[in-house]
Amino acid sequence: MKTKHIQHLYRRIGFGILPATLNKLSKKSEKAIINELFKASKQFIPLEVDTSEIKAIYKSAFMKGEKLDAETRRKVQKLSRMKQLELNVAWIERLANSQDVLREKMTLFWANHFVCEDNSITYIQQFNNTLRKHALGDFKAFVNAVSKEAAMTKYLNTKQNKKQRPNENFARELMELFTLGVGNYSEADIKESARAFTGYSHNLQGDFVFRKRAHDQGEKTFFGKTGSFSGEDIIDIILEQKQCAKYICGKIYRYFVNDLIDENHVNEMANVFYKDYNIENVMRYMLTSGWFYNDQNIGSKIKSPIEFIVGLKTIVPTDFKNPKQLLYIQKLLGQILLNPPNVAGWKGGKSWIDSNTIVLRLKLPSLLLNNAYISKEKLGEVDEYAQAKKEAFKKKYGKRFKTVANWEYFNTQFKNVAISDFQKHVLACEVSESAKAYLQSLEKVSKKEYCVQLMSLPEYQMC
Amino acid sequence: MDRRKFLKQSSLASSLFFVPSFVRAFEEVASSTLGYKRLVIIQLSGGNDGLNTVIPYRNDVYYKARPTLGIPQKDIIKLNDEVGLNASLKPLKRLYDKGYLSIINNVGYPNPVRSHFRSMDIWQTATDANTYSQSGWIGRYLDHYGKQPHSAIEVDESLSLAMKGEQFNAIATQDAKALYNLSKDPYFKNIHKHKNDAHLSEHNLGYLYKSMIAAESSAKYIFETSKTVTSKKEYPNNKFGKQMKTTAQFINSRLDTKVFYTSLGGFDTHVNQLNAQKRLLGNYAESVEAFVEDLKDNNTFKDTLILTFSEFGRRVKQNASVGTDHGTANNVFIIGENLKKQGLYNNMASLSNLDDNGDLKFEIDFRTIYATVLDKWLEVDNKKVLNKAFNQLDFI
Numbered sequence A: 001m002k003t004k005h006i007q008h009l010y011r012r013i014g015f016g017i018l019p020a021t022l023n024k025l026s027k028k029s030e031k032a033i034i035n036e037l038f039k040a041s042k043q044f045i046p047l048e049v050d051t052s053e054i055k056a057i058y059k060s061a062f063m064k065g066e067k068l069d070a071e072t073r074r075k076v077q078k079l080s081r082m083k084q085l086e087l088n089v090a091w092i093e094r095l096a097n098s099q100d101v102l103r104e105k106m107t108l109f110w111a112n113h114f115v116c117e118d119n120s121i122t123y124i125q126q127f128n129n130t131l132r133k134h135a136l137g138d139f140k141a142f143v144n145a146v147s148k149e150a151a152m153t154k155y156l157n158t159k160q161n162k163k164q165r166p167n168e169n170f171a172r173e174l175m176e177l178f179t180l181g182v183g184n185y186s187e188a189d190i191k192e193s194a195r196a197f198t199g200y201s202h203n204l205q206g207d208f209v210f211r212k213r214a215h216d217q218g219e220k221t222f223f224g225k226t227g228s229f230s231g232e233d234i235i236d237i238i239l240e241q242k243q244c245a246k247y248i249c250g251k252i253y254r255y256f257v258n259d260l261i262d263e264n265h266v267n268e269m270a271n272v273f274y275k276d277y278n279i280e281n282v283m284r285y286m287l288t289s290g291w292f293y294n295d296q297n298i299g300s301k302i303k304s305p306i307e308f309i310v311g312l313k314t315i316v317p318t319d320f321k322n323p324k325q326l327l328y329i330q331k332l333l334g335q336i337l338l339n340p341p342n343v344a345g346w347k348g349g350k351s352w353i354d355s356n357t358i359v360l361r362l363k364l365p366s367l368l369l370n371n372a373y374i375s376k377e378k379l380g381e382v383d384e385y386a387q388a389k390k391e392a393f394k395k396k397y398g399k400r401f402k403t404v405a406n407w408e409y410f411n412t413q414f415k416n417v418a419i420s421d422f423q424k425h426v427l428a429c430e431v432s433e434s435a436k437a438y439l440q441s442l443e444k445v446s447k448k449e450y451c452v453q454l455m456s457l458p459e460y461q462m463c
Numbered sequence B: 001m002d003r004r005k006f007l008k009q010s011s012l013a014s015s016l017f018f019v020p021s022f023v024r025a026f027e028e029v030a031s032s033t034l035g036y037k038r039l040v041i042i043q044l045s046g047g048n049d050g051l052n053t054v055i056p057y058r059n060d061v062y063y064k065a066r067p068t069l070g071i072p073q074k075d076i077i078k079l080n081d082e083v084g085l086n087a088s089l090k091p092l093k094r095l096y097d098k099g100y101l102s103i104i105n106n107v108g109y110p111n112p113v114r115s116h117f118r119s120m121d122i123w124q125t126a127t128d129a130n131t132y133s134q135s136g137w138i139g140r141y142l143d144h145y146g147k148q149p150h151s152a153i154e155v156d157e158s159l160s161l162a163m164k165g166e167q168f169n170a171i172a173t174q175d176a177k178a179l180y181n182l183s184k185d186p187y188f189k190n191i192h193k194h195k196n197d198a199h200l201s202e203h204n205l206g207y208l209y210k211s212m213i214a215a216e217s218s219a220k221y222i223f224e225t226s227k228t229v230t231s232k233k234e235y236p237n238n239k240f241g242k243q244m245k246t247t248a249q250f251i252n253s254r255l256d257t258k259v260f261y262t263s264l265g266g267f268d269t270h271v272n273q274l275n276a277q278k279r280l281l282g283n284y285a286e287s288v289e290a291f292v293e294d295l296k297d298n299n300t301f302k303d304t305l306i307l308t309f310s311e312f313g314r315r316v317k318q319n320a321s322v323g324t325d326h327g328t329a330n331n332v333f334i335i336g337e338n339l340k341k342q343g344l345y346n347n348m349a350s351l352s353n354l355d356d357n358g359d360l361k362f363e364i365d366f367r368t369i370y371a372t373v374l375d376k377w378l379e380v381d382n383k384k385v386l387n388k389a390f391n392q393l394d395f396i
Helices: A003-013 A019-025 A030-040 A052-064 A070-097 A101-111 A121-134 A139-147 A150-155 A169-179 A187-196 A231-240 A242-256 A263-276 A279-288 A305-315 A323-333 A355-369 A386-397 A407-413 A419-426 A433-440 A447-455 B003-014 B021-034 B060-065 B087-097 B116-125 B137-145 B176-183 B186-190 B203-226 B239-252 B273-297 B366-377 B382-386
Strands: A200-202 A208-210 A220-222 A225-227 A318-320 A403-405 B038-044 B054-056 B083-085 B101-108 B152-154 B259-264 B304-310 B330-335
Touching: A003 A019, A003 A030, A003 A101, A003 A419, A030 A101, A030 A279, A052 A070, A052 A121, A070 A101, A070 A121, A070 A305, A070 A323, A101 A121, A101 A242, A101 A279, A121 A139, A121 A150, A139 A169, A139 A231, A150 A200, A169 A187, A169 A231, A169 A242, A187 A220, A187 A231, A231 A242, A242 A263, A242 A279, A263 A279, A305 A323, A305 A355, A305 A447, A318 A323, A323 A355, A355 A403, A355 A447, A355 B176, A355 B203, A407 A447, A419 A447, B038 B239, B038 B273, B083 B087, B087 B101, B087 B273, B101 B366, B137 B152, B137 B259, B137 B382, B176 B203, B186 B203, B203 B239, B239 B259, B239 B273, B259 B273, B273 B304, B304 B366, B330 B366, B366 B382
Parallel strands: B038 B259, B038 B304, B152 B259
Antiparallel strands: A200 A208, A220 A225, A318 A403, B054 B083, B101 B330, B304 B330
């Protein structure tokens, strides 16, 4: 497979690829590479931080059949907040260092599809692992699992959805955001399907509970069919609509291929997906399609903040000594994992970029990796003061972020890469004429300085 | 037709031809001397307890529902025979006495949501309770009427959803110098030296370059314009006080900005509310009074309207921890010099006719306030921004 295509593949199903792996893969066929990708993601490894303290509190309350008193509730909330930060950091580490990179990238994709948020660490961790578990599996089982997650029944009020007083929130978003897309159902469909999801709830420990007495067993008419439908029946009927396959494939396409949809490509994918709603199959189809590697798709997408952070860590492993700073950076860049703006999720694409985020993105690599220093040494002119300048930068900016960048790792990884080839490893797209001219006027002091220069370009925002 | 509109329209007509630069220069001077209406939004985050802010002190139901949380009559700053203000709002009372304050009671929206995130989301995006939007109302105002990122400034580190449009975003800064420093590395200037670069027209990469150039220019403009002014007023020495001081500095330096967004958090008073709320409201009122005086000293108050809201009010009945739980409708404060309706805009909410949760039933949809501000103050078509037609009120 062509190196250019392998790089493209890995930038989309992961966060980039290092020279040694690239070199190894370039001797293999496309089919073999993609097979290996799926094989590596076969297994599901849950992501877990230690929540035993909270679980013990839940368990003892459950055994006694009591509700938590106000003080214990506050204690759990406080613990939960701490643990959410831990989970956030652990997730980013997982993204940067996983063997099953495709499954992890898919999990990240689904987290912005089945959008959910909850204060309870145990519920949200469980939800997060449900995303991971089903990320490449059967979409129908996936939707059903999501509909029964404690965090989701809380987030979209299925818990409050009772026979006597239906709450339509989940039913509406199930169709509008999770399966069909706006305008592909009627208000009556929402009303009727909300009745089918009555009785969905959870216990304190976060297990699904079906409250039979709150469930409306009466007849419902949904998409022209009538019966005493359950929540599962409703999901069956939704998936019978070809529109569902089309909607999901459109979203996958926009995330993995291009912001701008090509109707023909999406229809091809939908035909594959509609057959069995197997996510792995449609992903495989997409990744082996010739059009996936078309030039107009390469380097054409704007990285999300998480892709930006994890991508940077892939090239230069960077440790955040203060995890709160990692969270702070996510906040400033506009995407805090586990903390979506609302159920519609992050809009993505151009909307990642505003005046503040572009300025920060350009400055962040130098801030995190090089004491804010971007070398501007002119070609052929040795800057005697370069070292002094760097020292001054270190004094002034070095303390802003407590990060340790592993440049030795970088140097080993890129040792055999010719400087003329280096750019292709860092940037996914061509450099604009004026940036190219400027870079050519500068001395390539070292691969490290060159790397920081390239990462400080608008082009580095592309993947 | 007033002079400003005339100038706007005549410049529109003349733009069909070549506009001599002296005409444009004249136009800029004219519009800044004729006044430039701007909006300042203050968001009280956490759900301020409106009932202990604007208090129906003659209502027995109020004291019955709040045996240890109700504020005794003697501590209340009376506005009339029925209604008074929390004692920590003395500075606000002074604005009220000057006719600068309009209190709109019982503001909310249909099918109220009692989650902080979601309800704030609804206020910021101005959607119905069952619709989700990825753009905010000021953001959509910018989509249609904004010119530069600094057309709207959030005085904070990053942008709220309220300030993000479909195509266009505001800029956030609480420290103009820091933002400028971050953006001014010569390296960034040098990579886009050549204009008319073909890349500028490219879909996503072009957008990045354009955003970078606009950000650099806005950061520079905000810093260089605002540094000419320093405020002599004393503000409370805390984050919100500083935000208001920075906002005043921005306004008084005559920044070409239509909307400023600020916020004060901590209003989620489930436990021991009395002192916590007193401190917060005191900080709010003192900062706002200093802000108004600062603007008046610089002749900019007459062109400024201040809107204060919170994502919801709180339950009528106090809870077991001498606090209150999440509720629904709340009051909104409008502060400005030439209010059409000063003082209490409407009656207080009924405390006996409550919903099933024991919460107030709203009377005024908050989007009618937005619509009024958009139409009558910012002079734009509110329907384009709110995606729906709303009745207008007559407080301005």
